[in-house]
Amino acid sequence: MSKPFLKQLQKILPTESILTDASECLTYGYDNSRRHAQPLAVVFPTTEEHVQQIITICNQHNISLYARGRGTGTTGATVPVNGGIVISFEHMNKIIHMDEKNRSIDVQPGVTNLEVQQCAAKHGLFWAPDPTSAAFCSVGGNLAYNSAGPRAVKYGTCRENTLGLRAVTGNGDIIQCGTHTTKGVVGYDLTRLLIGSEGNLALITQATLKLLPLPTAKHTLKASYQSMDAAARAVSNIMAQAVTPCALEFMDKNALDMVRSYSSSELPTNAGAMLMIEVDGHADTIQRESEIIKLASQVEGHIQTDIAQTKEEAHALWQTRKALSPCLRKIAPKKINEDVVVPVSNIPALINALDRLSQTHDIKIVNFGHAGNGNIHVNLLVNPDDKNEMKAAENCLNDVFDLALELNGSLSGEHGVGLEKRNFITKELGKTEIKLMHQIKQVFDKNNILNPGKTLPEM
Amino acid sequence: MSKPFLKQLQKILPTESILTDASECLTYGYDNSRRHAQPLAVVFPTTEEHVQQIITICNQHNISLYARGRGTGTTGATVPVNGGIVISFEHMNKIIHMDEKNRSIDVQPGVTNLEVQQCAAKHGLFWAPDPTSAAFCSVGGNLAYNSAGPRAVKYGTCRENTLGLRAVTGNGDIIQCGTHTTKGVVGYDLTRLLIGSEGNLALITQATLKLLPLPTAKHTLKASYQSMDAAARAVSNIMAQAVTPCALEFMDKNALDMVRSYSSSELPTNAGAMLMIEVDGHADTIQRESEIIKLASQVEGHIQTDIAQTKEEAHALWQTRKALSPCLRKIAPKKINEDVVVPVSNIPALINALDRLSQTHDIKIVNFGHAGNGNIHVNLLVNPDDKNEMKAAENCLNDVFDLALELNGSLSGEHGVGLEKRNFITKELGKTEIKLMHQIKQVFDKNNILNPGKTLPEM
Known part of the structure; x- marks a missing residue:
């Protein structure tokens, strides 16, 4: 980092708001994608004026600037790949x-x-x-x-x-x-x-x-199904009537099998898919509303639906879902977690095709996620130290993205693009749209100071 | 209109999809703002390709292009002020x-x-x-x-x-x-x-x-209050609990007085404001939900709340509100209808200040609208043929906009800017924001072909 640049930073920020020591800066180069790049420095503004001054200095010295919240993002969007500085908003927390x-x-x-x-x-x-x-x-x-x-x-x-x-x-x-x-x-x-x-x-x-x-009452429902098809039909059915649940989550067969093998959670033996549903509202109407949702959950292929009315009962119902994450961590601590999204009615087609991709690429895939939005967390259970497996995973991911788009979906429902999906964006966005976005970027950030190398592919 | 331009249009569109006769074009120069400008021509695309070709030709000949739906807008946003052509989407209606x-x-x-x-x-x-x-x-x-x-x-x-x-x-x-x-x-x-x-x-x-x-049941409630302050407190109270109504409309004292004078609608004599509330949901829970809303409507200064459960009862409750528009038309057929928006808790301050402005500018103002969003339809009852009154109205409008902004609101909740509010936009948006918007416009429309002279003020 050039001395004049640092000097200017020091003029506007107190000493404790600038990190330059490489070891201190290290952790600010990560996010939850486990990607890393070493930042030149980390700055901690406390006011809007600080932010403006930092951006101005970065423009003057042509230094890239990477905004960072708490680094919980999963796509590397905050990783300072271009050797720039990280601007952490940790202290702007009022x-x-x-x-x-x-x-x-x-x-x-x-x-x-x-x-x-x-x-x-x-x-x-x-x-x-x-x-x-x-x-x-x-x-x-x-x-x-x-x-x-x-x-x-x-x-x-x-x-x-x-x-x-x-x-x-x-x-x-x-x-x-x-x-x-x-x-x-x-x-x-x-x-x-x-x-x-x-x-x-x-x-x-x-x-x-x-x-x-804030709703004054909440009920939790757990519904099990013979197949993912049946569960997806239930999702459509639930979403087609006037009481909308505040959570409509699913786990596929592979996720259930994993929980069966590695935990003591109770599950019907013939369950091929499960929905976790939460209904919120007013204490006076919640009982009737959860009964309406329960009724809507009972499609062909339905096994049973339980309604929890107390916190303890809800806790018991959530056990299966909660057992999943530790299971996944045990089996594949460095799994790849994608979050494609498809129209709700295409969930069964997606899950079935993912099963085929799993076989083709010889990679275990476990799916769960936000069924009500068609937002599927596709987990590829891989060992990142196994180069062959990682190569297969890359090919598999490519196919997963193609699949989501064929099914009228999108590459990401909530994780975003960052670095992880940047190379796949041209599958979803056309050249014209990407050019337009680059031109908008140019309007806001003519020197390409903010988070370069992310989100949009190179032109 | 130049012949080469018309010839090119004729190449891409069938004869019946181009109007050039001035009298035929006339009505396409209006919208519901009653502003008018004569278009050079009116074109009726039926495909996306048509739209693209029309835009291309307009760019080649530097002719402005004004998109038009059905002309129900109230701000003149579709009026072809720049002597360009109107592109009507009437036939692209599949x-x-x-x-x-x-x-x-x-x-x-x-x-x-x-x-x-x-x-x-x-x-x-x-x-x-x-x-x-x-x-x-x-x-x-x-x-x-x-x-x-x-x-x-x-x-x-x-x-x-x-x-x-x-x-x-x-x-x-x-x-x-x-x-x-x-x-x-x-x-x-x-x-x-x-x-x-x-x-x-x-x-x-x-x-x-x-x-x-689509909700399977709907209840209508009519609540009357001694004052606008009381009604606004009720709005806050209703919006602060978990059952959200699907309509939360209000009428102020002037609106009620007008209805009293010109119709036979039943109203408590001491009512200084009225709320019309609709609750929608499932047939099994609606009764309880409307009781919850009724309870929330009962703040200090509340007179009475009636719940309609049948269509006939709902029709009767809506009578007061429905009588308003004919009354307004009778008294001021060419009233100015603005739609400022303020945070809900500032509605009483707005209504009180509007009363003062009404006196200052000697213009009758009647207010009703979407209370749940703080979106107030401010009606200035003026005679457009009276130049002095129109001058006073202009000054009054200026004050109304200043007032909405002082109360942390915005110039428009749903009508938009178009021509009507274009000259007032700098009150709400800063120079930097307007410049940014112009630059974005430039990215999408480098020759400024689309709807020039609208929405954004000149730089």
């Missing part, structure tokens, strides 16, 4: 204004999802996005990836639950977009353009999140 | 694919909102956006303005209910964006960027709309 009367909250990007939920819950509210990493991941990261989670099936993703943003563009301009209201149509929708752009256009410095009233 | 299993429908832009609802209803589904003009307005128009309607309070606007688009940019490139799934995070969100851009960036040729299950 809740600026809780506006319970208008169901909204203004936060800095470094606040964790959990902190938002805790603050909102005090006022009987919640923010819909609930990625698995909610306890650790930052709101800025959630917005950068448009992360969701199980609740998206009823409440939508970040795009449907964010009212407005403040951000600094790659050119160093502070912008404000969106509203503090639940409707607004003045000017182009820059808010959603930034959400999901993976720190590629502008760095978010403040977000106005749309909150929803 | 439902391409109804996918009931995946709750989506692919349509051409000229399909009316009603046609979508009718097709979806056959499969027990509906599309959430429901502008008042639903029977006539086109989906293309809905998307161009991000139109909503009462149901937005529960189900969101076009942005939350559109999965993907096909479009032709102002540069003549066909693009496809979004997905056929309810989640998707590959590339920038061009879908929402186009929605609400008022035919300014690209012309939509196909839309994949997200459908929702």
Whole structure:
């Protein structure tokens, strides 16, 4: 790192807000994709002015800048591949204004999802996005990836639950977009353009999140089916009536077999697929609503549906699903976890074809995920130290992506592109669309300072 | 219109798809803002290729192109102010694919909102956006303005209910964006960027709309209050619990007084504000849900809440609201109807300040609208033939917009900008944001062919 560059950084940030020691910087080069690149330095802004000044200096010195929340992303989108500096939003973690009367909250990007939920819950509210990493991941990261989670099936993703943003563009301009209201149509929708752009256009410095009233009651249902086809029919049936569950998760046969072999979870012997369903609402109506969902779950090939009404019963029902992750970690600690998405009715075709791909490439594949959105977590159980297996996995992944697109789907439902899927993007997006996106990038970030080498493929 | 230009149009379109006669073109120069400009010609594409070819020819001849659905917009966004040609999507009105299993429908832009609802209803589904003009307005128009309607309070606007688009940019490139799934995070969100851009960036040729299950039951509630403050407290209270109504409309004191004077609708004499509430859901739970809403409606200053359970009872409750529009038409046939939006808790402050503005500018103002979204239809009852009154109205409007922004709101919740609000946009958007939007416009439409002179102010 050049001395003049460092000197300028030191002018704007206190000493403790700059890391330059290689060993201290090391961990900031990782994310949950396990990819790594060593950053030149790590900076910790605490104000919007800091962010603007850092971007300005990076532009002056042509140094790449990689925004980082808490590194829970799975695609390498925060890894500083270009030898640039990492801008960590860890210290920009204030809740600026809780506006319970208008169901909204203004936060800095470094606040964790959990902190938002805790603050909102005090006022009987919640923010819909609930990625698995909610306890650790930052709101800025959630917005950068448009992360969701199980609740998206009823409440939508970040795009449907964010009212407005403040951000600094790659050119160093502070912008404000969106509203503090639940409707607004003045000017182009820059808010959603930034959400999901993976720190590629502008760095978010403040977000106005749309909150929803916290349901006062929740029921958990567990439904088992003879086959994935039957379970998928049940998903369609459940989604075709007026009571929408707040989670509609599934596990395929391979996932169930794994849980059977490695845990003591109770499962019908003939179960070839399982749905975990959560229904939320008002205490006075929840009983009837979960009965309606139970009825909708009973399609041909259905084995049984249990409704849990107490926390203990719900805990017992979740055991099978909860046993899965430790099982997967035991068997394949470095599995590849993709998150393709297909229209709900194509889930059986996807799962059947994945079984065939598993055989063709001789790779064990376990599927589970957000059935209500058709968002399937496809887990390739591989050993990354086995080069042959990794080569086969690469070919297999290629086929998995082709398959998702053939089935009218998309490469990613919530994990995003980052580095992991960057080379596959041309399968989904045409040349014209990619060119347009590059030109938009150019408008926001003319020197390509922000997160270069990610999200969009080279032109 | 130059002969070579017309000749080229005639090459690609059949004779009946081009109007050049001034009297035939006349009506296509209007929209519901009552503004008018005479188009050079009107063209009626039936295919995406037509749209692309028309845009290409317009680029070659530097002729402006104004997209038009059914002309129900209220801001002049389709008026061909620059002496260009109007591209009417009336004949591009096919439902391409109804996918009931995946709750989506692919349509051409000229399909009316009603046609979508009718097709979806056959499969027990509906599309959430429901502008008042639903029977006539086109989906293309809905998307161009991000139109909503009462149901937005529960189900969101076009942005939350559109999965993907096909479009032709102002540069003549066909693009496809979004997905056929309810989640998707590959590339920038061009879908929402186009929605609400008022035919300014690209012309939509196909839309994949997200459908929702049609509720099987609906209850209507009518609640009256001593004051607007009390009604607004009730709105906050209703929105703070877990049962969200599918409509939460209000009328202020002036609106009620008008109905009292000009119709026989029954109203408590001491009512200073009224809420019309609709609750939808499942037949088995609706009774309890409307009781929950009724309970939430009973704040201090509440007079009474009636629940209608039959169609006839609902019809009776709606009478007051339905009497309003004919009253307004009788008193001020050419009223100015604005649609500012403020955070819900600021509704009383807005209404009180509007009363003061009414006195200051000596203009009668009547307010009603979508209280659940804070989206207030502010009606200035003016006579457009009275120049002094129109001058006062202009000053008053200026103050209304300042007021909405002071109250943390926006100039428009659903009508959009078009011509009507173009000169006021700099109140809400900063120079940096407007410049960025112009640059984005430049990326999509380098020759500024599409809808010039609208939506964004001059730089």
